[in-house]
Amino acid sequence: MPQLSAITRFPVKGLGPDPLDQVQLMAGAALPLDRAWAIENGPSPFDDAAPGHLPKKHFLMLAGQSDLARLTCRHDAQGHSYSVSLDGADPVTVKLDDPATHLPLFDVLNALLGEAVRGPLRLVHAPGQAMTDIPQPQISLINAASVRELSDRIGQPLDPLRFRGNLLIDGLAPWEEFELIGQAIRIGGVKCRVESRIRRCVATSVNPDSAELDSNVPAALFEHYGHMDCGLYLTVLEDGLIALGDLVEIDASGSPA
Known part of the structure; x- marks a missing residue:
C-alpha cells in the first residue's frame, strides 16, 4: 500500500525546502506555512490593505x-526566523514577520541575481493565502514512482524536490496517481479530495543541488507521455495530523465532497 515518504513546505516562494516529520492539516487550507511569504520582484499590484493571491510573475521564482x-535555507517556525546562505557563506537571518530585519536578505538576493531583480524587493504575506501557483487553498502530491520512471526514460536521476510538492508518496505504480482524480483518499486518518493534475513549467528543469538548468523536464514529459503533468492537487476535507510512514488509501466511505 502507498505510504507517505516526505512532507515538505516552502515557507518563502522560490526558496528552499523545509522538510517535516509530521504536520497538522486543516480542512479547506493549504499546508501550514507553505508559500506563506513571497518576495516581490519590483513593484506589483500586491495591496497591503487587501492582501491576496497574485500570479507568480510578480515574485522571485525558480522559473525565472x-x-x-x-x-541554503533554514526555517524556524516557532521563532518566525528564516536563514539563507549563499554558496556556503555565513548565513543571514531575518524575522519573516518583521520588515525591519529584511534588508540583509535582500542584499544577498541582489548580489546573487543582479539584473534579474527588477526593482526594490519586498517580502509580502497574505494571511490565509498561500502564494502558490494557484489561488485555491490546496496541497500538492507527487508519486515517487512516476519521477523514477521519468528519470529512467531520460537517462538522468531526477530528485523529486524538482517538483516542489508538499507530499511525496511511494508504493503506487508510475502515473497511477492520475486515476485518483475525483476520488477521496485518506492520508493516515485525514480525508482529502483529489482535484487535478499539475502542469509543469521550466522550474522543474532546475537541479535543486547545483541550480543548473540541466534537463528540460516539461519537454521530456511531453516527449515520453504526451503531456506536461506531474503530481496532483488535493483539497483537505478534514482536520488531522499526518506523519511520515502514514498509509495512503482510497476512501470508500462515500462521496468525496
Whole structure:
C-alpha cells in the first residue's frame, strides 16, 4: 500500500525546502506555512490593505531566477526566523514577520541575481493565502514512482524536490496517481479530495543541488507521455495530523465532497 515518504513546505516562494516529520492539516487550507511569504520582484499590484493571491510573475521564482537554488535555507517556525546562505557563506537571518530585519536578505538576493531583480524587493504575506501557483487553498502530491520512471526514460536521476510538492508518496505504480482524480483518499486518518493534475513549467528543469538548468523536464514529459503533468492537487476535507510512514488509501466511505 502507498505510504507517505516526505512532507515538505516552502515557507518563502522560490526558496528552499523545509522538510517535516509530521504536520497538522486543516480542512479547506493549504499546508501550514507553505508559500506563506513571497518576495516581490519590483513593484506589483500586491495591496497591503487587501492582501491576496497574485500570479507568480510578480515574485522571485525558480522559473525565472534559477540561481535561487544556490541558497541554503533554514526555517524556524516557532521563532518566525528564516536563514539563507549563499554558496556556503555565513548565513543571514531575518524575522519573516518583521520588515525591519529584511534588508540583509535582500542584499544577498541582489548580489546573487543582479539584473534579474527588477526593482526594490519586498517580502509580502497574505494571511490565509498561500502564494502558490494557484489561488485555491490546496496541497500538492507527487508519486515517487512516476519521477523514477521519468528519470529512467531520460537517462538522468531526477530528485523529486524538482517538483516542489508538499507530499511525496511511494508504493503506487508510475502515473497511477492520475486515476485518483475525483476520488477521496485518506492520508493516515485525514480525508482529502483529489482535484487535478499539475502542469509543469521550466522550474522543474532546475537541479535543486547545483541550480543548473540541466534537463528540460516539461519537454521530456511531453516527449515520453504526451503531456506536461506531474503530481496532483488535493483539497483537505478534514482536520488531522499526518506523519511520515502514514498509509495512503482510497476512501470508500462515500462521496468525496
